Amino acid sequence: MRAIRFSFIHMLRFVRKDMMLLAAGLSPFLIGIAMHLGIPFIDRQLTLFTGLQNVMVPYFGLFDILYTAITPVMFCFVAAMVMLEEHDDHIDRYLFITELGRGGYFVSRLMIPGIIAFLVTLILLPIFGLSKLSAVDILFLSLTGTLQGIVITLLVVSLSTNKLEGMALTKMSSLIMLGAIAPYFIPRPYGYLLSFMPSFWTGMMITENSPMFVIPAIIVSAVWMYILWKRFETKIR
Amino acid sequence: MSSLGLASDRVSTTYKTKNIFFGRFMKLLIWDMRFQMRYGFYLLYTFLTIFYVLVLTALPEAWKGKTAAILIFSDPAAMGLFFMGAIVLLEKSQRVTSYFAVSPVKAFEYVCSKVLSLSAIALIVAGILSKASGCGLLVPALSGTLLASVMFTLFGVIVATKIISLNQFILFTVPVEMFGFIPAIMHLLGVTPSIFRIYPANACMELIGGMGISVVGIFLTIVLIVVLFVIACRCVFKMWQEQGGVKI
Numbered sequence: 415m416r417a418i419r420f421s422f423i424h425m426l427r428f429v430r431k432d433m434m435l436l437a438a439g440l441s442p443f444l445i446g447i448a449m450h451l452g453i454p455f456i457d458r459q460l461t462l463f464t465g466l467q468n469v470m471v472p473y474f475g476l477f478d479i480l481y482t483a484i485t486p487v488m489f490c491f492v493a494a495m496v497m498l499e500e501h502d503d504h505i506d507r508y509l510f511i512t513e514l515g516r517g518g519y520f521v522s523r524l525m526i527p528g529i530i531a532f533l534v535t536l537i538l539l540p541i542f543g544l545s546k547l548s549a550v551d552i553l554f555l556s557l558t559g560t561l562q563g564i565v566i567t568l569l570v571v572s573l574s575t576n577k578l579e580g581m582a583l584t585k586m587s588s589l590i591m592l593g594a595i596a597p598y599f600i601p602r603p604y605g606y607l608l609s610f611m612p613s614f615w616t617g618m619m620i621t622e623n624s625p626m627f628v629i630p631a632i633i634v635s636a637v638w639m640y641i642l643w644k645r646f647e648t649k650i651r
Numbered sequence: 652m653s654s655l656g657l658a659s660d661r662v663s664t665t666y667k668t669k670n671i672f673f674g675r676f677m678k679l680l681i682w683d684m685r686f687q688m689r690y691g692f693y694l695l696y697t698f699l700t701i702f703y704v705l706v707l708t709a710l711p712e713a714w715k716g717k718t719a720a721i722l723i724f725s726d727p728a729a730m731g732l733f734f735m736g737a738i739v740l741l742e743k744s745q746r747v748t749s750y751f752a753v754s755p756v757k758a759f760e761y762v763c764s765k766v767l768s769l770s771a772i773a774l775i776v777a778g779i780l781s782k783a784s785g786c787g788l789l790v791p792a793l794s795g796t797l798l799a800s801v802m803f804t805l806f807g808v809i810v811a812t813k814i815i816s817l818n819q820f821i822l823f824t825v826p827v828e829m830f831g832f833i834p835a836i837m838h839l840l841g842v843t844p845s846i847f848r849i850y851p852a853n854a855c856m857e858l859i860g861g862m863g864i865s866v867v868g869i870f871l872t873i874v875l876i877v878v879l880f881v882i883a884c885r886c887v888f889k890m891w892q893e894q895g896g897v898k899i
Contacts (some may be wrong), residue, residue, distance in 0.1 A: 434818035437825075495817040502744045576744075577817055581737040582695045589702065599709075 417514040421522035425496050438492045442485040442534055446542030453477055453544060474544035475620040479594045482539055482555040483613060486531035486563030487591070491584065493527045494567040498580040501571070506650065516650065520643075524564055532560040551620070554628040558616045561635035565612060566590060568639060572646035597621040610634065676760050683768040690741075692734070692772060699726065700776050704783045716786030720839055720860035725832055727776035728796045728855070731769045731804025732827060736820025738765070739811035739890075752891035758884040766804045773800040777859070788861060795858025798872050802851060803831065805879035812886040851875045 429435045457470040500506040510516050535556040539547070547555070569587040574580040593611025597618050600608070608614045615631035618624075687693065703722050707715055742748050751761060777796035781789055806827045814820045835856040837843050847853050854868025 428816075429818055432816050432819040432822060434822055437822050492818060495821070499816055502741070576690070576741055578690045578734070578737040578741045581734055581817070582691045585733070586695055586698060 417512065418518045418522045418526075421509065421514050421518065422526050425493065425523060428496055429492055434492055434495075438488050441488050442538055445484055446481065446538050449477055449481055449544065450542045473598065476594060476598055476617070478539065478543045478545050478547065479555065479559075479613070479616050479620060480591065481542065482535050482559035483562055483591045483594070483616075485535045485538065486528065486560045487566055487588070489527045489531035489534070490524065490563035490567040493523045494570045494580065494584070495577075497523050497567075497571045498574065498577040501650075502576050510650065516647065520646075524567055528560050528564045531563055532556050535559055545620075550625050554619060554625055554631075555616065558612060558619075558628060558631045558635070561632065561639070562590065562612050562616075565635055565638045565642065568642035568646060572642045572649055575649075593617065612638070675756065676764065679756060679760055679764040680768055683764045684771070686738075687768060687772070692730075696727065696730075696772055696776050700779050703776075703780055707780065707783045715784040717839055717860065719780050719784030719786065720856065721836055723777045723780050723792070723796055723859050724799060724835055724839075724856055727773040727780075728799035728859070729803045729828070729831070730773060731766070731800060731807040732810075732824055732831075733807075734769070735765070735804060735807030735811040736814060736817060736824070739808070740814070740817060740820070748891060758888040758891070759880075761887055762805070762808055762880065762883045765808060766801050769804050770797055770800040773797075781859075786861060791858045791861060791864065795855045795860075798869070798876070799852070799855035799859070801876050802855070802872065802879065803827075805876065805883045806831075808883040809879065809886050812883075812890040 426435060429438070453470060453474070457468065460469040461467060497506070500509070506519065509519050514522070536552065539552050539556060543552075566584075566587045569590075570580050570583045574583050590611050591613050593608045593613035594617035596605040596608040596611075596614050598621060605614070609630075612631050612635040615627045615634060619627035619631065703726075707719055707722075710718055739748070773796055774793055778789060778793060781792040807824070810820060810823045810827070814823060831852045834843065834847065834850055835852040838847060838850070838853040839856050839860050839862070843853070848857065848865040849868045849871055851868065851872040854865045854872050857863055857865055857868065
């Protein structure tokens with residue numbers, strides 16, 4: 415536990431030097447403010463422009479889903495970049511043979527940022543959320559968003575061999591967040607083609623107004639995490 | 652006779668120098684493209700192009716042109732800004748830049764190679780997306796993509812030579828993205844007054860979106876590119892001199 419704590423603090427010091435800690439800490443607030451004020455404003459402008467009522471209101475839930483996805487991704491993305499740097503500089507293999515070990519490294523670089531992201535999302539979603547969400551919805555959205563953030567980070571660090579491939583994969587893997595759009599826009603039998611994305615089930619949870627869809631969201635995330643963790647273990651062996 | 656001989660020697664030397672320069676630059680360009688292929692740029696943009704084409708196909712006809720313009724401007728045209736930090740940092744960690752420092756390669760050749768190799772991908776993707784949207788003319792769209800790509804890649808090179816980590820690069824490129832993307836997208840949506848046509852990002856967006864050509868805007872874009880090119884070459888030269896923490 416002591417080694418994990420030191421390893422996490424070491425990462426914090428590393429990102430603090432780049433000002434990225436400040437940016438990652440501030441961005442959920444800035445995105446939240448922009449969304450909370452900007453989207454209703456755009457909705458009002460569209461109403462004036464098109465004459466239609468509530469053009470964007472049916473999609474407020476979708477904006478909330480994307481917000482709960484972006485906040486954990488910001489936190490986990492910072493950790494992923496640090497992991498890529500450590501891999502390229504051959505620091506990670508030295509850390510694995512210390513008291514920290516592979517498991518401890520994973521906890522300090524992925525689990526702790528994930529837990530912090532979960533707590534931050536849990537606090538900020540009721541403040542900046544656009545749609546009326548119950549306490550259960552807020553809890554489950556924060557949970558699925560965090561799991562998705564960890565999946566994206568694992569995708570980047572397990573499939574890339576250096577920071578350049580990591581950046582390419584970051585771009586690619588962020589498309590996973592778009593699975594939430596499917597229940598809103600793609601007719602049902604075809605929408606299930608995206609059911610391998612955890613965000614698809616999060617979208618289902620809101621569109622169907624059924625918290626039960628959190629179960630497939632967790633299962634799909636767990637399968638992704640298991641496969642990617644195995645791949646990551648092979649890579650660092 | 653002897654003066655004629657000297658003149659012909661001089662011509663032959665100039666010709667050889669040009670050949671050496673061209674050969675070296677072409678090798679640099681080919682290796683940059685192989686480097687990008689090796690690290691999945693072409694594969695990534697194949698997937699992204701398919702995804703973007705699917706998105707464009709699913710959109711109503713009226714939205715296609717503007718969406719394609721935003722996609723082209725914010726992704727393939729700006730890819731140099733997104734990837735340059737990782738490219739330069741990887742080269743640094745593999746000590747490639749140290750070899751460049753002691754090789755006959757010039758900083759401007761290095762910058763040109765980076766700009767042209769990334770612009771080639773941007774042009775291919777932009778061409779496909781422009782065709783898929785079915786709106787506007789291809790030549791202006793490709794010209795706008797080329798100008799935007801060169802501009803963003805040069806910004807990327809300048810920032811990449813100053814940073815020591817990926818997180819730092821991402822953070823430092825945020826202002827460039829803000830001043831590059833937001834005015835251009837607002838201009839495309841017709842929110843900004845016509846005087847802003849002279850803003851380089853807006854001039855590029857006009858070309859990509861098939862909104863017309865602002866001669867002053869394009870002139871200012873070219874001036875900005877020249878200025879950025881000079882700064883980028885100086886930054887690269889300085890970075891090469893500081894390899895290993897000491898000045899060579």
